[in-house]
Amino acid sequence: MVELDHVVEEVLKVINDNGFSQKGAFNLRQNGTSICHGDSEHIKIKKKTDKPGIDIYIDGDTKGEKVYIPVVVSVSGMTDLVYNDFYIADGADVTIVAGCGIHNSGCNESRHDGIHTFHVGKNANVCYQEKHYGEGNGTGGRVLNPVTNIYVGENSVFTLDTAQIKGVDSTVRETLVEMDKNSRLYVTERLMTEGDQTAESNIEVRLNGEDSSAQIISRSVGKGNSVQTFHPKAVGNNKCQAHIQCDSIIMDHAEIGSIPEIRARDLNAAIIHEAAIGRINDEQLLKLRTLGLTEEEAENVIIENFLN
Amino acid sequence: MVELDHVVEEVLKVINDNGFSQKGAFNLRQNGTSICHGDSEHIKIKKKTDKPGIDIYIDGDTKGEKVYIPVVVSVSGMTDLVYNDFYIADGADVTIVAGCGIHNSGCNESRHDGIHTFHVGKNANVCYQEKHYGEGNGTGGRVLNPVTNIYVGENSVFTLDTAQIKGVDSTVRETLVEMDKNSRLYVTERLMTEGDQTAESNIEVRLNGEDSSAQIISRSVGKGNSVQTFHPKAVGNNKCQAHIQCDSIIMDHAEIGSIPEIRARDLNAAIIHEAAIGRINDEQLLKLRTLGLTEEEAENVIIENFLN
Numbered sequence: 050m051v052e053l054d055h056v057v058e059e060v061l062k063v064i065n066d067n068g069f070s071q072k073g074a075f076n077l078r079q080n081g082t083s084i085c086h087g088d089s090e091h092i093k094i095k096k097k098t099d100k101p102g103i104d105i106y107i108d109g110d111t112k113g114e115k116v117y118i119p120v121v122v123s124v125s126g127m128t129d130l131v132y133n134d135f136y137i138a139d140g141a142d143v144t145i146v147a148g149c150g151i152h153n154s155g156c157n158e159s160r161h162d163g164i165h166t167f168h169v170g171k172n173a174n175v176c177y178q179e180k181h182y183g184e185g186n187g188t189g190g191r192v193l194n195p196v197t198n199i200y201v202g203e204n205s206v207f208t209l210d211t212a213q214i215k216g217v218d219s220t221v222r223e224t225l226v227e228m229d230k231n232s233r234l235y236v237t238e239r240l241m242t243e244g245d246q247t248a249e250s251n252i253e254v255r256l257n258g259e260d261s262s263a264q265i266i267s268r269s270v271g272k273g274n275s276v277q278t279f280h281p282k283a284v285g286n287n288k289c290q291a292h293i294q295c296d297s298i299i300m301d302h303a304e305i306g307s308i309p310e311i312r313a314r315d316l317n318a319a320i321i322h323e324a325a326i327g328r329i330n331d332e333q334l335l336k337l338r339t340l341g342l343t344e345e346e347a348e349n350v351i352i353e354n355f356l357n
Numbered sequence: 358m359v360e361l362d363h364v365v366e367e368v369l370k371v372i373n374d375n376g377f378s379q380k381g382a383f384n385l386r387q388n389g390t391s392i393c394h395g396d397s398e399h400i401k402i403k404k405k406t407d408k409p410g411i412d413i414y415i416d417g418d419t420k421g422e423k424v425y426i427p428v429v430v431s432v433s434g435m436t437d438l439v440y441n442d443f444y445i446a447d448g449a450d451v452t453i454v455a456g457c458g459i460h461n462s463g464c465n466e467s468r469h470d471g472i473h474t475f476h477v478g479k480n481a482n483v484c485y486q487e488k489h490y491g492e493g494n495g496t497g498g499r500v501l502n503p504v505t506n507i508y509v510g511e512n513s514v515f516t517l518d519t520a521q522i523k524g525v526d527s528t529v530r531e532t533l534v535e536m537d538k539n540s541r542l543y544v545t546e547r548l549m550t551e552g553d554q555t556a557e558s559n560i561e562v563r564l565n566g567e568d569s570s571a572q573i574i575s576r577s578v579g580k581g582n583s584v585q586t587f588h589p590k591a592v593g594n595n596k597c598q599a600h601i602q603c604d605s606i607i608m609d610h611a612e613i614g615s616i617p618e619i620r621a622r623d624l625n626a627a628i629i630h631e632a633a634i635g636r637i638n639d640e641q642l643l644k645l646r647t648l649g650l651t652e653e654e655a656e657n658v659i660i661e662n663f664l665n
Contacts, residue, residue, distance in 0.1 A: 285634075299621045306620035311632055313605075314612045319635040324619055326593075327627040 051085040053077075056152050057121045063214065064148030064180040065119050074116040076103055081122075081129045092116050092143070102132035102164075105145075109138035109170070117146045120163065125155020125189045130162045139170035139202070148180040151191040151217070160192035167198065173205040183216030190218040197224045201232040203258065212239040212356075213248065222250040228289075230258030236265040239356045242275035242303070253282040256289035256318070267295040270352050271303030282310040285318025295324040298355060300348075359393035361385075364460050365429045371522065372456030372488040373427050382424040384411055389437045400424050400451070410440035410472075413453075417446035417478070425454045428471065433463020433497045438470045447478035447510070456488040459499040459525075468500035475506065481513040491524030498526040505532045509540040511566065520547040520664075521556065530558040536597075538566030544573040547664045550583035550611070561590040564597035564626070571599040578660050579611030590618040593626025603632040606663060608656075 050071050053061070057079055061069045069075065074092035077085050081101065086094055091111040095104045105116065122129050137143065153159040169175055183191030193213075201207045213220060226234055234254060242248050254263045263283060271277050283291040297305045311320040329351055337347035358379050361369070365387055369377045377383065382400035385393050389409065394402050399419040403412045413424065430437050445451065461467040477483055491499030501521075509515045521528060534542055542562060550556050562571045571591060579585050591599035605613045619628040637659055645655035 297621075299624055299626070301624065303624075304620070304622045306618065307630070308616060308618040309630070309632070310614065310616040311634055312612070312614035313607045313634040316607055316609065316611075316636050318607065320633070321635075322615070322617070322630070322632040324617070324630040325628070326619055326621040327629075328624050 056123045060121050060123070060150035060152055060182065060184070061119055063182050064150045065117060065146055068115070068146060069117045069119055073114065076118045078120045078131065080124045080127060089114060097132060100132050101130060102134070105133065105135045107135065107137045107141045107143050109140040111141040111143050113142055115144045115146055119147065120149040120161055121152070122149070122159050122161050123152040125153050125159055125187055126157030128160045128162070132164045133166070135165070135167045137167065137169045137173050137175055140172050141170070142174040144176040144178065146178050148178070148182070149193060150182045150184070151193070152185040153183065153189045153191050154185040154187040156188045158190040158192055160194070162194045162196070164196045165198070167200065167207070169199070169201050169205050169207060171203040171205060173202065175205070176208040176210065179211045181213040181217055181220065183218065191216055192219045193217050194221045195223070199224070199226040201226065201228045201234060203230045203232065206233045208235045210237050213241065215241055215243070217248070218246050220248045224252040226254045226263070228254065228256050228258055228261040228263065231260045232258060233261070234263040236263070238265070238267040240269040240277065241272070241352070241356065242277055243272040244275060245273065246275040248275070249278045251280045253284070254291065255284045255286060256291060257286045259288050261287065262290040263292070265293045268356055269297045269305065270300065270356060271297065271305045272300045274302050276304045278306040278308070280308045280310070282312070283320050285313045285315055285320050287315050288317035289315070289319070291320045293322040297326045298329055298352065299326055300329065364431045368429045368431070368458035368460055368490070368492070369427055371490050372458045373425060373454055376423070376454060377425045377427055381422065384426045386428045386439065388430060388432045388435060397422060405440060408440050409438060410442070413441065413443045415443065415445045415449045415451050417448040419449040419451045421450055423452045423454055427455065428457040428469055429460070430457070430467050430469050431460040433461050433467055433495055434465030436468045436470070440472045441474070443473070443475045445475065445477045445481050445483055448480045449478070450482040452484040452486065454486045456486070456490070457501055458490045458492070459501070460493040461491065461497045461499050462493040462495040464496045466498040466500055468502070470502045470504070472504040473506070475508065475515070477507070477509050477513050477515060479511040479513060481510065483513070484516040484518065487519045489521040489525055489528065491526065499524055500527045501525050502529045503531070507532070507534040509534065509536045509542060511538045511540060513537070514541045516543045518545050521549065523549055523551070525556070526554050528556045532560040534562045534571070536562065536564050536566055536569040536571065539568045540566060541569070542571040544571070546573070546575040548577040548585065549580070549660070549664065550585055551580040552583060553581065554583040556583070557586045559588045561592070562599065563592045563594060564599060565594045567595050567597070569595065569597045573601045575603040576664055577605045577613065578608065578664065579605065579613045580608045582610050584612045586614040586616070588616045588618070591620070591628050593621045593623055593628050595623050596625035597623070597627070599628045601630040605634045606637055606660065607634055608637065
């Protein structure tokens with residue numbers, strides 16, 4: 050077991066919910082290098098030879114297993130680019146816990162660009178959890194620009210649960226999902242920005258296969274002078290169903306934009322979108338304050354509830 | 358009274374709902390020229406001297422009056438560009454009935470680009486109705502590219518009721534609305550395309566004034582191989598409310614895209630969007646067919662209801 054430094058351990062607690070323990074299949078990347086990794090009977094992780102990153106092979110007998118692949122950047126001024134490819138065999142049932150934490154206590158920008166590609170076979174069930182987090186008292190920026198490409202095979206279910214908890218100064222998220230026959234996609238995106246942070250999220254879902262379905266739920270809170278832009282897009286190329294829902298709470302002097310796009314290219318494509326941007330519910334606030342909470346505490350309770 | 362040819366009379370019946378009669382304030386433009394016009398006590402129409410088009414002055418004592426300004430293009434191969442400016446004084450209450458019909462029985466493209474600008478004062482109530490329509494058995498295209506700029510003054514109400522009934526081969530609609538304090542906007546857009554027709558509609562509403570509010574309802578039906586794209590945008594720059602709703606029925610091999618954008622730049626901006634694209638309701642269809650209607654008749658009843 051590799052001994053981890055204190056900063057890494059603290060960051061892992063946040064981005065992996067205390068679940069990371071160097072057992073089973075895992076890979077921990079710190080400052081551009083894999084510092085420890087393990088395989089399990091059904092999940093094998095191989096270092097790429099042509100570029101930075103790993104290939105993760107998940108066989109069809111994987112049932113309910115979790116694989117942890119956290120990334121920590123703790124050096125100020127570093128740009129870490131990584132390519133992770135997931136090969137998920139027919140019938141596999143797996144949870145992938147990713148997540149990236151940047152600890153920046155210097156004055157230079159620290160940045161992680163993770164390019165993740167998922168090749169999901171038939172009849173599989175994949176849950177991908179990803180938490181993005183920044184900390185440290187340096188003035189250098191904490192930047193995360195993830196690219197996520199997902200190919201969902203016939204009859205498979207893909208759940209994408211992504212959260213930007215706090216401390217990320219700038220993010221541009223690009224997500225592309227291609228869906229085969231009878232596949233299902235569930236996306237939950239949660240995002241909080243404050244100060245002068247900016248966040249942009251572009252999600253495109255192509256419902257190519259008959260009877261494919263997608264649900265995208267995006268919830269965000271914008272505080273301070275932060276700016277957020279969401280551009281979820283669902284394209285129905287076949288008989289399919291899609292539902293996009295974006296809800297945002299705006300606070301202080303934040304700016305929030307929501308530009309969903311729904312496009313039907315088939316008579317039997319049924320696509321729905323809903324979006325709302327508004328301030329914190331005054332009645333909820335009042336109620337919590339009459340229970341003895343300060344305004345700030347009451348706001349935090351509402352925000353936490355809204356994002357969870 | 359100017360005698361109108363048969364084609365013009367028939368087109369006017371469609372685009373002006375039989376309301377045009379060369380009485381009161383009116384201006385009829387045919388093939389690039391004003392062929393008749395009249396003023397009323399409160400509404401004066403002046404021909405522009407620097408470019409094609411008219412200035413329409415509506416005084417503050419106008420109460421419930423209608424002004425007709427239809428346009429007919431009946432020559433194949435013509436491009437008609439016109440600038441119409443409306444100066445609506447404080448307190449006026451007026452209905453402006455525009456509308457453009459293209460009768461093309463030739464093989465060349467006929468096109469009308471109407472650039473309309475509305476300067477609306479305070480405490481006014483303006484209703485602007487506009488119907489777009491194409492006909493004629495020629496192979497030449499019928500093209501309508503309207504640009505509409507609207508400045509809504511304090512406490513004023515602006516109602517924009519726009520419909521593209523049928524026969525328009527290509528349209529790109531650009532609408533920009535700037536809203537002052539306590540003003541209200543109601544937009545209803547209805548659009549039907551068939552064959553190889555294409556339609557694009559871009560509406561941007563800027564809610565600049567405190568307590569301004571906007572409601573945009575867009576309903577469309579896409580038949581044949583037609584392609585429609587909607588891009589309504591509401592920007593909340595102050596304490597305001599906006600609601601955008603887009604509903605589309607997709608038929609045959611049509612393609613419909615809806616890309617609403619809501620953007621809040623103020624803590625007290627509350628903006629909501631809803632959009633849905635789907636096929637004709639099967640149960641409604643079945644019900645009407647059991648009442649003895651053919652499939653086509655039943656579809657037409659549903660479409661007409663949906664668009665009205």
